[in-house]
Structure formats: C-alpha cells, structure tokens
Amino acid sequence: MAARSHESYEKRELVKHLIASIPCAVCQHYHEPDNVRIVERHGEIWIMAVKCDHCGTQSLVFAVIQEGEKPEIVHELTSQEWARFREMPRIDADDLLDVHEFLRDFDGDFVGLFGGSRVLEF
Numbered sequence: 001m002a003a004r005s006h007e008s009y010e011k012r013e014l015v016k017h018l019i020a021s022i023p024c025a026v027c028q029h030y031h032e033p034d035n036v037r038i039v040e041r042h043g044e045i046w047i048m049a050v051k052c053d054h055c056g057t058q059s060l061v062f063a064v065i066q067e068g069e070k071p072e073i074v075h076e077l078t079s080q081e082w083a084r085f086r087e088m089p090r091i092d093a094d095d096l097l098d099v100h101e102f103l104r105d106f107d108g109d110f111v112g113l114f115g116g117s118r119v120l121e122f
C-alpha cells in the first residue's frame with residue numbers, strides 16, 4: 001500500500017515530519033518520521049499510520065493538507081478515548097479498507113465526523 005507516486009518525495013517527507021511532531025497519545029514520546037506510513041491520500045485528506053517506538057502503540061492520523069496553508073492535523077483519539085480503546089484489536093488491513101471505502105463518500109466534514117475531537121494546528 002505505497003503512497004501515490006505523483007506526490008513528490010519532498011512533500012511526503014514534510015508530512016511525515018509534521019506527524020512526527022505529534023506525541024504518542026499513550027506514552028507522550030514523540031514519533032520518528034521513519035515510523036510514519038502514508039496509508040491513503042484522498043484529495044487534501046491524508047491518512048497516516050504511525051507506530052510509537054517507545055510503547056509500540058499504533059494509531060491512525062488524519063491530516064487536511066492544503067497547498068499554501070498551514071496543515072490541520074486531526075488525531076482520531078484523545079488520551080481518554082485511548083484508555084477505552086487500547087484493549088481493542090490492532091489496526092489491520094480490513095480496517096484500512098474500511099477507511100478507504102469510507103473516504104470515497106466523505107465530504108470533508110471532520111468536525112461532524114469527530115464530534116469536536118481535538119484539532120491541532122501547526
């Protein structure tokens with residue numbers, strides 16, 4: 001599941017470094033850019049999977065990246081939510097397929113989707 005080839009290497013690296021600036025929701029250690037994997041790009045919406053070097057937690061990160069503007073990062077879980085979800089099974093290919101299918105019809109309304117979840121701006 002490689003990143004789309006038309007996206008420049010520089011842009012992908014920039015996005016990875018951006019995601020790496022978000023601390024792990026569980027242990028608060030910062031992620032390594034090399035641990036960020038671009039799963040899907042749907043227009044301005046990028047979905048990345050990141051694995052924490054320190055505690056091994058995997059998470060999905062949604063980012064809205066528009067040309068010429070500061071990216072908006074939407075992390076799907078708060079620490080409190082993690083406490084509830086950390087016992088659930090690991091993210092697998094079926095989950096990523098679900099996300100892919102979901103995004104085909106997604107209208108970009110992250111506020112509605114996440115019900116006012118934490119939104120980080122850089």
Ligand SMILES: [Zn+2]
Pocket residue numbers: 024025026027028029052053054055056057
């Ligand atoms: Zn961690």
